[in-house]
Amino acid sequence: MKKYLYIFLMTLSFFSLYSCKCDTCGGDEEITVDCKTCDGDGHIRCHECRGSGEVECDDCNGYGSMTCDYCYGSGRNGMCAICLGTGMDDSGWTCIHCNGTGKNRCFNCNGQGTVTCNECLGSGEVTCSRCRGRRFVECQECEGKGKKTIPCPDCQD
Numbered sequence: 001m002k003k004y005l006y007i008f009l010m011t012l013s014f015f016s017l018y019s020c021k022c023d024t025c026g027g028d029e030e031i032t033v034d035c036k037t038c039d040g041d042g043h044i045r046c047h048e049c050r051g052s053g054e055v056e057c058d059d060c061n062g063y064g065s066m067t068c069d070y071c072y073g074s075g076r077n078g079m080c081a082i083c084l085g086t087g088m089d090d091s092g093w094t095c096i097h098c099n100g101t102g103k104n105r106c107f108n109c110n111g112q113g114t115v116t117c118n119e120c121l122g123s124g125e126v127t128c129s130r131c132r133g134r135r136f137v138e139c140q141e142c143e144g145k146g147k148k149t150i151p152c153p154d155c156q157d
C-alpha cells in the first residue's frame, strides 16, 4: 500500500514537473508576442492622411480659396456709385471706377473674385480627423499595446 502511494506521488510530481517544463511559456500556456500588424509599436501609420497628419480641405478642394459667393468670381457686385451702373462717365468714357462694368468692387472679396477658405485658412489642408494630426493611429489588432497574448504553440496537445 505504501509503495502504491509512493508511485502515485512520483507520478504526480512528474506531471507537475512536466507542465512547468515548457521553455516557451514557462507553464502559463500562453505567450506574449509582438503584434505583427504594428511591428510591436502599438500604432500604425494613418491611412487617411498617409501619415502626413493633414488632409486636403473639403471646403476648397485643397485650393485654399474659393469663388466669392457675392460676386460669383467677377470681383464686382452692386451698382457703381460713380457711373450709377452705366459703366460710362459723363464724357462717355469707360468709368475707371468700375472698369466699365457698371458694378462696384465686391465688398466681400475686395474685388479679388475669390475668398480665403475659412476652414483651412488658405492652406488648402486641414488636420486629419482620423489621427487628429498625430500621423499614427492606434493599432486595432493589439489595441495599442504592441503585444498580443496567444496560446502557447508548444503546449498544445
Ligand SMILES: [Zn+2]
Pocket (backbone or CB within 6 Å): 080, 081, 082, 083, 084, 085, 086, 087, 088, 095, 096, 097, 098, 099, 100, 101, 102, 103
Ligand atoms: Zn462705374
Ligand SMILES: [Zn+2]
Pocket (backbone or CB within 6 Å): 068, 069, 070, 071, 072, 073, 074, 075, 076, 077, 106, 107, 108, 109, 110, 111, 112, 113, 114
Ligand atoms: Zn466677391
Ligand SMILES: [Zn+2]
Pocket (backbone or CB within 6 Å): 057, 058, 059, 060, 061, 062, 063, 064, 065, 117, 118, 119, 120, 121, 122, 123, 124, 125
Ligand atoms: Zn479650405
Ligand SMILES: [Zn+2]
Pocket (backbone or CB within 6 Å): 046, 047, 048, 049, 050, 051, 052, 053, 054, 128, 129, 130, 131, 132, 133, 134, 135, 136
Ligand atoms: Zn491621419
Ligand SMILES: [Zn+2]
Pocket (backbone or CB within 6 Å): 035, 036, 037, 038, 039, 040, 041, 042, 043, 139, 140, 141, 142, 143, 144, 145, 146, 147
Ligand atoms: Zn498592433
Ligand SMILES: [Zn+2]
Pocket (backbone or CB within 6 Å): 022, 023, 024, 025, 026, 027, 028, 029, 030, 152, 153, 154, 155
Ligand atoms: Zn508552453
